[in-house]
Amino acid sequence: MRVTVIAGGVGGARFLRGLRSHLREAYPNGDGGSTAEITAVVNTGDDMWLTGLRVCPDLDSIMYTLGGANDDERGWGRQGESERVSAELTAYGIGWPWFTLGDLDLGTHIARSSFLRDGLTLTEATARLSERWPLGVRLLPMSDQPVETHVEIVVDGKRRIVHFEEWWVKHRAAVPAQRFIQVGVDAAHPTPAVLHAIEHADVIVVAPSNPVVSIGTVLGVPGMRAALKAAKAPVVGVSPIISGAAVRGMADACLTAIGVETTAVAVGKHYGSRARGGLLDAWLIDETDAPGAAVLAAAGIPTTVVPLWMNDPATSAQLAADALAAARR
Structure with a gap:
């Protein structure tokens, strides 16, 4: 079983953690891992150069979450952080005082920037960073070109x-x-590794991430939509909207900016049916949004109604199992 997930941010990280847990149980390898393979194609549109360092928020959120080091209470950054270095940078008048990077987090950015300046691609640098963490997931930036x-x-x-x-x-x-x-x-394009992960997947999942600035940014890379449309695997999406509200963050403000209502139905129709030139072969919505299933079906999007809240590892794993079941159907 090879699963490729299009992901960004906290929602993508939590879904991937649940998927890893489910696949370890469904496809055990005898050593606590899984014979299944998970690849995450991650949004890099949030990336920036800041105080001379390359910061990749979505890649890092997913890496820390899967590595067991994420601060779940805040939803970002490392556990047990201090912020002495950021305070010093502010005192020198550089950086963004409203965008605080913890000292441990800065270690990641320093290492990444060093790798990049040594000539590694972002894909190669991400692989190097991932080596220290027991991820169980291969992380791939959507492109090696900066976006x-x-x-x-x-x-x-x-x-x-x-x-x-x-x-x-x-x-x-x-x-x-x-x-x-x-x-x-x-000027960007998907890397060969990303194209391989899409082409050879058994299932492709669009994670419950921001539809505009996470998933939308990945889909905006030239060649990405074509690769997904040509994929042999079914493409299953998980709604990031429950009961007319974003599960996390301020996705509603992003959707409003592009003229899409903040509903599971509107986001599903925004992605569109792959049979009709869009993205999805199946769509998961929450039980509270069940009346919209008929509307989505009329738009050519087979829809499954399941609980979507990822409140803990068990509910996250069950959501992943439901997504894979929808793919089989």
């Missing part, structure tokens, strides 16, 4: 283009986004 999501906003009557993290963290997405700009995407 950064920027946001056009209006502040005090003036139009500004800011990095996505400034809009997301500093402004808490409270300033309406006029549009999202994927800087560098035209």
Whole structure:
């Protein structure tokens, strides 16, 4: 069993953790692992150079979560962090004082930046970073070419283009986004490893990540949609919207900016039926959104109604099992 997951951020990390747990039970290898293979194709649109370091928020959130080092209470960063270095950087007047990087987290960014300056690709650097953690998942950046999501906003009557993290963290997405700009995407392409993971997958899952700035950014890489449409494996999506609200974060602000309602039905239709030129062969929605299943079916998207809340490892593993069952159907 080879499962490829298109993922970004906290929702993707928690789904992958549940998928790993389920596959270890369903396909045990006798050593506590699994004979199944999981590959995560991860959004890198949140990436940036900050204080001379390459920061990759989604890759790191997933790596820390799978490695057992993520701060689950905050939802990001490392457990047991201190912030002495960030305080020093602020005192020197560099960096973003509203975007605090912990000391342990900075170690990751220093190592990644060193690898990149030594000539490694981001894929190779990610593999090197992953070696120290018992991930059970292969992490692949969506592209080795840098792509950064920027946001056009209006502040005090003036139009500004800011990095996505400034809009997301500093402004808490409270300033309406006029549009999202994927800087560098035209020159990007999926890596051979990403294309191989899609082509040879038995199941492809679109994780419950932000449909616009996580999944949407991955799909925006030239060649990515074509690879998914040509894949032999079924493509199953998990809704990040439950009862008309984002499970986590401020995805509603992103959806509003592109004219999509914050509902499981609207996001499913936004992705579209693969049989009709879209992305999905199946879509999972929560029990509270069950009335929308008929609407989605009419749009050519077979829909399964299951509990979507990933409240603990058991419910996350069950959601992963439900996604794979939907793929088999």
